[in-house]
Amino acid sequence: MNAYTVEARGHPRFKLEVDVWINSRTCGRLKGHTVDISESGIAAMLTLEAPLGEILELDFTLPSGPVMIFAAARQRNAFRYGFEFVDTESVHELIRRTCRDLAVDQSLLLPDIQ
Numbered sequence: 001m002n003a004y005t006v007e008a009r010g011h012p013r014f015k016l017e018v019d020v021w022i023n024s025r026t027c028g029r030l031k032g033h034t035v036d037i038s039e040s041g042i043a044a045m046l047t048l049e050a051p052l053g054e055i056l057e058l059d060f061t062l063p064s065g066p067v068m069i070f071a072a073a074r075q076r077n078a079f080r081y082g083f084e085f086v087d088t089e090s091v092h093e094l095i096r097r098t099c100r101d102l103a104v105d106q107s108l109l110l111p112d113i114q
Contacts, residue, residue, distance in 0.1 A: 010040060011038040011039040011040050011099070012038060012099075012103070013036040013037065013038045013043070014036055014037055014038070014099055014102035014103060014106055015035075015036050015102070015106060016034050016035075016036055016037040016042070016062075016098075016102065017033065017034060017035065018033070018034050018060050018061050018062075019031065019032075019033055019034075019060065019061075020032045020033065020034050020042075020044050020058055020059065020060040021058070021059040021060070022044075022046070022050060022056050022057070022058055022059075023056060023057040023058075023059070024050060024051060024054060024056050025054065026051050026054060027048070027049070027050060027051060030046055030048050030050060031046075032044040032045055032046040032047075032081075033045050034060060035080065037095070037098070037099065037102070038099060039092070039095055039096050039099050040084060040085060041071065041074070041082060041083050041084040041085055042058065042060075042071065042082075042083050042085070043080060043081065043082050043083070044080070044081055044083065045079050045080055045081075046079055046081055047079060049076075050073050050076075050081055051073060052073050052074070052075070052076060053072065053073065053074075054072070054073055055070055055071070055072050055086060056070065056071055056072070056073060056083070057069075057070055058070070058071050058083060062094065062095075062098045063098065063101065063102075064094065064097070064098065067091065067094060067095075068091075069085055069087040069091050069095070070085070070086050070087045071083035071084055071085050071086060071087070072084050072086055
């Protein structure tokens with residue numbers, strides 16, 4: 001992606017690599033590892049298949065502590081899944097704050113462009 005490319009997403013994604021537990025009515029409890037997070041969803045790598053379209057319970061830990069949120073499995077590319085959050089406003093506020101904090105933290109890691 002070059003400096004003139006605009007990402008087509010509604011919210012920017014931020015790197016977040018933590019374990020995630022996914023509870024599915026049809027598949028039981030699955031374990032995965034997150035890749036990135038945005039205000040509207042999270043991407044995770046799973047070794048077992050999760051049903052697309054199903055509302056799932058996701059349990060993972062943000063820098064501020066553990067969180068449980070409901071999300072719909074929206075897309076899959078090999079072992080990478082995209083989940084869209086469908087939970088309450090209070091949990092979304094926690095996700096928004098985390099994304100703001102990650103934006104600042106990760107911007108400090110970018111090399112200076114000269």
